Amino acid sequence: MSIFKSLLCFSLGSANMVVAEELIGPGLGIQAPPAMLKQWNRDVFPDGAGLPLGRGTAREGEVVYRAHCIGCHGPEGRGGSAEELAGAEHSLIDDPPDKTIGTYWPYATTLFDFTRRSMPLSNPGSLTDDQVYAVTAYLLYLNRIIGPDGEMNARSLPAVVMPNRDGFIDNYRQDD
Amino acid sequence: MPKQLLNAVQPSAEIEAAGGGLLDRRLFLKQGLIFTAATWGAINSQTAKAGFERESWTKQPGKPFSNYGLPSDYEKKVIRWIMANDDAPGNGVSWTPLHELEGIVTPSGLHFERHHNGVPAIDPVRHRLLIHGLVKRSLTFSVSDLLQYPMQSRLCFIECGGNSNAGWRSEPIQTQVGYFHGMASCSEWTGVPLSVVLQEAGIKGRAKWIVAEGSDASMMNISLPLDKALDDCLLALYQNGERLRPENGYPLRLLVPGWEGVLNVKWLRRLNLAAKPVMARNETAKYTELLPSGKARQFSFVMEPKSVITHPSFGHRLDRHGLYQISGLAWSGRGKIAKVEVSADGGKSWTEAELQEPVLPQCFTRFRIPWRWQGQDVVLKSRAFDETGEVQPERSELIAKRGRHGYFHYNAIVSWAITEAGEISHVYL
Numbered sequence: 001m002s003i004f005k006s007l008l009c010f011s012l013g014s015a016n017m018v019v020a021e022e023l024i025g026p027g028l029g030i031q032a033p034p035a036m037l038k039q040w041n042r043d044v045f046p047d048g049a050g051l052p053l054g055r056g057t058a059r060e061g062e063v064v065y066r067a068h069c070i071g072c073h074g075p076e077g078r079g080g081s082a083e084e085l086a087g088a089e090h091s092l093i094d095d096p097p098d099k100t101i102g103t104y105w106p107y108a109t110t111l112f113d114f115t116r117r118s119m120p121l122s123n124p125g126s127l128t129d130d131q132v133y134a135v136t137a138y139l140l141y142l143n144r145i146i147g148p149d150g151e152m153n154a155r156s157l158p159a160v161v162m163p164n165r166d167g168f169i170d171n172y173r174q175d176d
Numbered sequence: 177m178p179k180q181l182l183n184a185v186q187p188s189a190e191i192e193a194a195g196g197g198l199l200d201r202r203l204f205l206k207q208g209l210i211f212t213a214a215t216w217g218a219i220n221s222q223t224a225k226a227g228f229e230r231e232s233w234t235k236q237p238g239k240p241f242s243n244y245g246l247p248s249d250y251e252k253k254v255i256r257w258i259m260a261n262d263d264a265p266g267n268g269v270s271w272t273p274l275h276e277l278e279g280i281v282t283p284s285g286l287h288f289e290r291h292h293n294g295v296p297a298i299d300p301v302r303h304r305l306l307i308h309g310l311v312k313r314s315l316t317f318s319v320s321d322l323l324q325y326p327m328q329s330r331l332c333f334i335e336c337g338g339n340s341n342a343g344w345r346s347e348p349i350q351t352q353v354g355y356f357h358g359m360a361s362c363s364e365w366t367g368v369p370l371s372v373v374l375q376e377a378g379i380k381g382r383a384k385w386i387v388a389e390g391s392d393a394s395m396m397n398i399s400l401p402l403d404k405a406l407d408d409c410l411l412a413l414y415q416n417g418e419r420l421r422p423e424n425g426y427p428l429r430l431l432v433p434g435w436e437g438v439l440n441v442k443w444l445r446r447l448n449l450a451a452k453p454v455m456a457r458n459e460t461a462k463y464t465e466l467l468p469s470g471k472a473r474q475f476s477f478v479m480e481p482k483s484v485i486t487h488p489s490f491g492h493r494l495d496r497h498g499l500y501q502i503s504g505l506a507w508s509g510r511g512k513i514a515k516v517e518v519s520a521d522g523g524k525s526w527t528e529a530e531l532q533e534p535v536l537p538q539c540f541t542r543f544r545i546p547w548r549w550q551g552q553d554v555v556l557k558s559r560a561f562d563e564t565g566e567v568q569p570e571r572s573e574l575i576a577k578r579g580r581h582g583y584f585h586y587n588a589i590v591s592w593a594i595t596e597a598g599e600i601s602h603v604y605l
Contacts, residue, residue, distance in 0.1 A: 025325040025372045029307070029315030036316070037308055040446055043387050043397060043454050072263055081263050093470040097581050099461075104472075107455045114457040118394040121264045121293050125395075168464060172401060172475035 048158030056134025102143030196520025266294025271358035312378030434509030465582030494598030
């Protein structure tokens, strides 16, 4: 117990209080190999950080969509058993509101991040980066954000300005 | 329960604390009665006709020992209800049957579930936690490494941000408490303070967020503010004394006390320290609350104070007049519950319920109050006050503030109407 310098604070704090900053661990972490960092890190940020090489157009994405997505999401992103992806007929202030990628999602990079990590449900992680770029382009096309020949790649995707980009109120402010 | 004991309490000895038959919360203590509320509506008023000979189970040896115990065969109805996608059975939810439970701890096998693509069968020997991004050293930890770190335990609820969302509907849902509010559960969690491993990796000055990721087929990610991570988050390894159940994140999950369930990432595999949030699907498209203005609240992490009367509630039936104990749960992500008030006349008058110890921050708190029901029409309500001064709102107040399409963070007062016949329904009042 003596290596955990400050276990004493357990008895000083109340029963349910976490006095974490005083604790010290045994230092068993191992330096992560670069190959692991590269393969494991799938986070894609709004500024494009994390996007891989690759490309795909909306037309190419339609082929991917028909092969892997249409079964649950329906033709042209609507009418399936899964979530509606496109085809909003009214707005966010109607009753009920129509929340789709085109009306609600603030960042196009989220589409790439989520599709690459989680979709399709039956075989997640099976699409190539080119296929994910292409199907992202197709979903943006279905939501009338880019044209049918629009291409998505590491440069064009973060440059897409989504219609609801400024639709969110940050409800949490961290202490500086 | 022995009825004659209850009948021994004379109405003349009771102090009426509020309308509708609510009595002083200390009544049971004063009378020295031992009282259980575990059998609402389940008591058969017909006394069994059997004789008084030895029961069959006292005349033969019982079952031998078991390696892992299970509930009684007579408790098989106490289960999680499942609502999943027909095309993807691992995508959906299951609810904790709060209306069947007492006390504050949720049995591990009844903890609510929200999975996006099934429960992974993780080999703990192969599982790794990776910490990288804005750190001085990118580190990996095995589960056996983490089991050697200093640990802490705390009782803590986890509540899905979408819990109680049926409350937004225009008509009150008629279902048991668990299938309305049961995406909230409470366990004792034990694990390593997240701050310990973060400090081992060395936090760089620009880091403000941590993107956490799970190791299931959905591999969902979400951004957690660094200040919360350093404050009270745990890398949880144990739940209610045993290693985590697979459906609760075995072998490792994040515990983010008092904040939306979605942040308590199960099957935790990766923590990426970053200057800004990743803007994942679950912090943009989902878990944001659309307001009537068309703007949406984002990063509204803290679960606000909530309470609900679990006994009596929808699905129970009052089959006698007389003394009852009202029992319920209250919790707040902001801290401890300070008090719970109960009304039996639809909110015209309120009185304070007894809070059962322990009363802990970010933890279920059990409240109880005695009540005499003489067949009158009543509407039972409860409202929670937390130690920060936040009060559970009436439904009309919540809707005036947020509209009806926010979906997440519904915490309004719940009303149960009881008819002269003892039937209980959910009402908006």
